[in-house]
Amino acid sequence: MKATSNVMRRELSGYFSTPVAWVFIVIFLVMAGVFTFYIGNFYERGSSDLDPFFQFHPWMYLFLVPAIAMRLWAEERRSGTIELLLTLPLTTWQAVLGKFLAAWLFIGLALALTFPVWITVNYLGNPDNGVIAAGYIGSWLMAGGFLAIGSCMSALTRNQVVAFILSVVVCFAFLLSGLPMITDLFSGWAPQSLIDTIADFSFLAHFSTISRGVIDLRDLVYFTLVIGFWLLANVIVLELRKAN
Amino acid sequence: MSDLSIEARSLSKHYGQLIAVDQLSFEVGAGEVLGFLGPNGAGKSTTMKMLTGFLPPTAGSALVNGHDIVENSLAARRCMGYLPEGAPAYGEMPVRAFLEFVARSRGFDGKSAVREADAAIDRLNLSSVPEQPIETLSKGFKRRVGLAQAILHDPRVLILDEPTDGLDPNQKHEVRDLIRDMSSDKIIIISTHILEEVHALCNRAMIIADGRLLVDDTPDGLIARSRYHEAVTLVVEHPEQVASALSELPQARKVELREGELTVFPREGAKLLEVITDAVRENAWAVSELRLEAGRLDEVFRQVTQGEMS
Ligand SMILES: Nc1ncnc2c1ncn2[C@@H]1O[C@H](COP(=O)(O)OP(=O)(O)OP(=O)(O)O)[C@@H](O)[C@H]1O
Ligand SMILES: [Mg+2]
Numbered sequence: 001m002k003a004t005s006n007v008m009r010r011e012l013s014g015y016f017s018t019p020v021a022w023v024f025i026v027i028f029l030v031m032a033g034v035f036t037f038y039i040g041n042f043y044e045r046g047s048s049d050l051d052p053f054f055q056f057h058p059w060m061y062l063f064l065v066p067a068i069a070m071r072l073w074a075e076e077r078r079s080g081t082i083e084l085l086l087t088l089p090l091t092t093w094q095a096v097l098g099k100f101l102a103a104w105l106f107i108g109l110a111l112a113l114t115f116p117v118w119i120t121v122n123y124l125g126n127p128d129n130g131v132i133a134a135g136y137i138g139s140w141l142m143a144g145g146f147l148a149i150g151s152c153m154s155a156l157t158r159n160q161v162v163a164f165i166l167s168v169v170v171c172f173a174f175l176l177s178g179l180p181m182i183t184d185l186f187s188g189w190a191p192q193s194l195i196d197t198i199a200d201f202s203f204l205a206h207f208s209t210i211s212r213g214v215i216d217l218r219d220l221v222y223f224t225l226v227i228g229f230w231l232l233a234n235v236i237v238l239e240l241r242k243a244n
Numbered sequence: 245m246s247d248l249s250i251e252a253r254s255l256s257k258h259y260g261q262l263i264a265v266d267q268l269s270f271e272v273g274a275g276e277v278l279g280f281l282g283p284n285g286a287g288k289s290t291t292m293k294m295l296t297g298f299l300p301p302t303a304g305s306a307l308v309n310g311h312d313i314v315e316n317s318l319a320a321r322r323c324m325g326y327l328p329e330g331a332p333a334y335g336e337m338p339v340r341a342f343l344e345f346v347a348r349s350r351g352f353d354g355k356s357a358v359r360e361a362d363a364a365i366d367r368l369n370l371s372s373v374p375e376q377p378i379e380t381l382s383k384g385f386k387r388r389v390g391l392a393q394a395i396l397h398d399p400r401v402l403i404l405d406e407p408t409d410g411l412d413p414n415q416k417h418e419v420r421d422l423i424r425d426m427s428s429d430k431i432i433i434i435s436t437h438i439l440e441e442v443h444a445l446c447n448r449a450m451i452i453a454d455g456r457l458l459v460d461d462t463p464d465g466l467i468a469r470s471r472y473h474e475a476v477t478l479v480v481e482h483p484e485q486v487a488s489a490l491s492e493l494p495q496a497r498k499v500e501l502r503e504g505e506l507t508v509f510p511r512e513g514a515k516l517l518e519v520i521t522d523a524v525r526e527n528a529w530a531v532s533e534l535r536l537e538a539g540r541l542d543e544v545f546r547q548v549t550q551g552e553m554s
Contacts, residue, residue: 006348010334017336017377080332084393087296088349089322242299 003090007098008105015106024068028110031060036117050127053117054135054211058175058204061146066167068107069150070160072099073238077158086242092235100151100231107143111136131213138210141223142203146171148230155237174226177202247309248274248400250295250431254304257290257455264290266455267304272448277427279446279463280435283549287455288435289329292403295433296326308401322351325399327407331390335379339370339389342378343396350397364392367422369415383410391419395426402426404434408441420445439541443467453549469547470539476516477507478524479533486529495519507537 015021035056076082085095121127150167157163186195206219250272257265265287272278280288293299295306297317306313311320333342343361352360365374368388373381378389387410394402407423408416423432423445436442442449443463451459451466459466467473480486483506490506491499495514500507510516517536524531 002353003349006345010337010345013341014334014336079335080328080330081334083293083298083328084326084332087298087321087324087326087328088346089318089351090349091318 003094004098004101007085007090007095008102011099011102012106015102020071021106024064024106025110025113028060028064029113031064032056032114032117035060050117050121050132050135051211053114054139054207057139058142058207061143062168062171062175065107065143065146066150066153066164066171068103069147069167070154070163072103072151073155073234074158074160074163078160082242086238092238096151096231096234096238100148100227100234103147103151104140104144107147108140111140111143128213131211134213134215135211137215138207138219141210141220142207145174145203145223145226145230148227148234149174152230152234152237155234156241174201175203248429248431249307249309250401250433251307252291252295252304253306255291255294255301255306256303257287257294257299258302264455265294265301268452268455268457269304270450270457270460272431272433274431275428276448277423277432277434277446279442279449280433280452281437281439281442281449281545282435282452286452286549288452289405290455291452292326292405292433292435293328296324296403297321298328323399324401324403325394325397326402327390327394327404329405331387333378333386333389333393336377338375338377339381339392340365340374342389343392346393347396352397360396364396367395368392369418384412384415387411388415388419391422395422400430402430402432404432406436407434408436408438439545442541451545451548458548463541466544467539467541470537470541470544471509472507472537472543473539474516475507475509475537476520477505477533477535477537478520478531479505481530481532486527489527490520490523493519493523 032053036050036053073082076085086092118132121132122129146167149170150163153167153170154160154163156166206222209216210219250270252268252270254267254269255265256263256267268287268291280291282288290299294301295308295313297313297320300314308320309323311317311323313320334345337345340361343364344357347357347360350360365371368391370385370388370392373385378386381389387407391404391407394404402423404423408419411419420441423434426432434441434445446463449459449461449463449466450457459469461469478486483501483504487499487501487506490496490508493508493516495511495516496508497511497514498509500509508516508520521534523529524534
């Protein structure tokens with residue numbers, strides 16, 4: 001626990017001692033604003049909720065989360081600090097978890113800084129704040145899923161660009177797995193149960209129920225499992241390919 | 245403190261087809277400062293990476309203070325300090341923050357982590373740069389940060405991959421003093437390409453090439469393998485004449501003239517210095533320099549590592 005929080009604190013301080021943190025936060029907020037107010041027709045819709053705001057989150061995360069995740073392990077490999085970190089008396093799990101939590105908290109901070117949108121909608125109308133809170137929780141959980149995928153992809157290579165592309169591709173597959181575009185690939189030859197399972201893996205489906213204000217245990221378990229699975233894969237990748 | 249030991253048993257590492265370390269076996273005990281020597285790509289760093297628990301061996305095993313480096317990796321890592329090759333560090337961090345991070349990872353918390361970091365800063369002469377980001381430091385300072393990180397928790401076992409690479413002569417001297425001061429109750433393994441360092445620092449030397457152990461000896465023993473060992477070199481007027489006179493000596497096996505220096509090699513077990521000084525006096529040769537050779541490490545190194553390859 002101590003080792004994990006020590007790694008996490010080091011990572012977090014790393015974000016803020018470089019421009020990465022500020023660039024990311026600004027881009028995050030600008031994109032959130034543009035999507036919500038221009039593309040999402042926030043004002044013209046005439047209803048007071050944050051649907052247009054949350055609807056774009058999966059698409060925003062698709063690129064922004066891999067951008068944060070790509071350096072997690074690739075940079076350690078490139079600079080050789082992986083050798084330093086993994087010969088300290090801490091387990092690979094603690095290192096993986098510490099780094100993941102730091103990045104997740106950081107994304108949480110960026111997400112929290114969108115609070116003016118929440119204030120605006122309260123100023124303009126009478127939204128259901130419970131639904132909005134659920135939306136924030138769901139959004140953060142989904143970001144965790146993307147992040148765990150990105151962290152694992154980053155452990156595969158010392159090249160951040162490769163890590164970025166790999167994680168966008170895998171995240172994209174997870175995002176869309178419920179849409180006909182993907183299920184059509186399987187229908188006709190795969191058993192229905194498999195297709196249902198694949199569709200069940202979709203981030204979109206699970207996120208949309210939460211963002212409608214329905215916090216279903218199954219959705220929470222789903223995201224927790226996705227995060228756990230990819231972090232486990234991350235640990236295994238590191239154990240198997242430390243040298244490369 | 246009898247539990248202080250390193251034991252490598254047929255330690256091997258393969259990278260695909262390449263055999264980087266080939267069945268290395270050795271034991272090291274308290275007070276030993278072991279120098280790893282060998283040409284580039286010999287497998288020195290790979291061996292160190294395995295000993296410190298970073299790379300799992302392909303075959304064989306190693307024990308550090310009785311802890312298996314794979315089965316009981318955390319316990320083994322706890323009693324070691326390690327300077328990886330190239331002294332990697334988190335570049336964006338200031339020196340002190342980095343050392344505090346390592347101290348906390350080593351189990352110190354709060355105030356004691358700060359204290360240990362400060363002590364390490366003092367020992368490695370880093371007090372002029374504690375708040376500077378590591379990536380903006382010069383190469384020698386970076387190396388010292390790496391050393392500070394390795395010795396911070398006063399480990400019983402120290403593994404240092406090229407610790408003095410990139411240091412200026414003063415700092416080299418200081419780091420060697422530091423290592424020597426610490427060595428009495430520890431095990432220290434260093435790898436180096438600076439052969440004089442082996443003599444200055446180590447009480448044992450291993451030469452490795454192509455992943456195999458070729459020589460395991462004391463530095464003196466190593467030097468004694470040199471063909472220059474016990475030879476006498478002199479600088480003299482009319483060297484050709486002197487050379488032919490000296491080659492008549494029964495103790496001399498061979499005389500070589502190179503770059504104005506005349507070197508006389510002794511026969512097995514013979515002492516040359518006395519007979520040559522006598523000859524100089526008798527013949528009244530105009531000698532400007534005369535010395536007894538201890539041996540040349542670089543020549544032994546070349547002989548051992550290249551003799552093996554061909
Ligand atoms: N990750 C890797 N993948 C493949 N081969 C590797 C890897 N790391 C090292 N090697 C190979 O293993 C061999 C031993 O390398 P090592 O770094 O241990 O040598 P060294 O003795 O430390 O050399 P130097 O004196 O140059 O530091 C070399 O041939 C090297 O190319
Ligand atoms: Mg090396």
